[in-house]
Amino acid sequence: MGDKLLSIYETLLAHYGELHWWPARTPYEVMVGAVLTQNTAWSNVEKAIANFGDTLSPETIADANLAELAETIRPAGFFNQKAGYLKAVTAWYAWYGYDVPTVQKEPLGKLRAELLAAKGVGQETADSILLYAFGFPTFVVDAYTVRLCARYPIEAGKGYTAVKTYFESNLPQSADVYNGFHAQIVINAKEHCRKKPVCDGCPLGGTCGR
Numbered sequence: 001m002g003d004k005l006l007s008i009y010e011t012l013l014a015h016y017g018e019l020h021w022w023p024a025r026t027p028y029e030v031m032v033g034a035v036l037t038q039n040t041a042w043s044n045v046e047k048a049i050a051n052f053g054d055t056l057s058p059e060t061i062a063d064a065n066l067a068e069l070a071e072t073i074r075p076a077g078f079f080n081q082k083a084g085y086l087k088a089v090t091a092w093y094a095w096y097g098y099d100v101p102t103v104q105k106e107p108l109g110k111l112r113a114e115l116l117a118a119k120g121v122g123q124e125t126a127d128s129i130l131l132y133a134f135g136f137p138t139f140v141v142d143a144y145t146v147r148l149c150a151r152y153p154i155e156a157g158k159g160y161t162a163v164k165t166y167f168e169s170n171l172p173q174s175a176d177v178y179n180g181f182h183a184q185i186v187i188n189a190k191e192h193c194r195k196k197p198v199c200d201g202c203p204l205g206g207t208c209g210r
């Protein structure tokens with residue numbers, strides 16, 4: 001079964017080439033994007049992040065007035081809640097002095113539990129922050145992953161934890177592989193495995209059971 005997952009990854013890799021996901025300039029911008037992308041399109045996140053100009057930093061958000069912060073991130077939707085969530089993840093980051101290497105010295109499980117305890121942080125957000133901002137080997141499960149599993153099919157089980165555990169158990173424990181595979185799943189979902197699939201030309205067409 002692990003071979004199947006690896007061969008899907010290798011097929012996608014051969015087709016799309018090396019990809020790395022998360023369009024952000026800094027680890028903190030990854031954290032902000034991971035919160036803002038909840039229930040909205042990435043294009044809205046980009047607009048919200050652009051509103052910060054060159055001022056996006058944990059210090060700025062920690063000091064920001066909540067109402068003003070909400071106004072800045074308005075394009076991302078649910079802006080009042082998300083302003084509170086940004087404050088919460090920033091408060092978590094403050095425990096580590098806003099310092100990436102300090103976070104990286106801590107055990108993954110401990111950090112994940114802390115993030116999950118922060119307001120507004122679910123599993124996908126926590127794993128996105130840990131993988132993309134800090135380089136921990138934790139697989140991110142998103143709607144595209146679930147869709148691919150259902151269609152191919154990949155019998156990864158149901159629910160976030162089951163799918164994450166399945167991918168992690170059947171792939172090398174590597175942040176690079178988790179990052180790259182997720183990027184491949186995302187691009188293939190946009191190019192082919194859309195809500196209404198465009199199977200013609202899909203690199204997985206030869207093996208997908210759909």
Ligand code: SF4
Nearest residue numbers: 192193199202208210
């Ligand atoms: S062949 Fe079709 S259903 Fe299968 S992964 Fe590709 S687009 Fe999705």
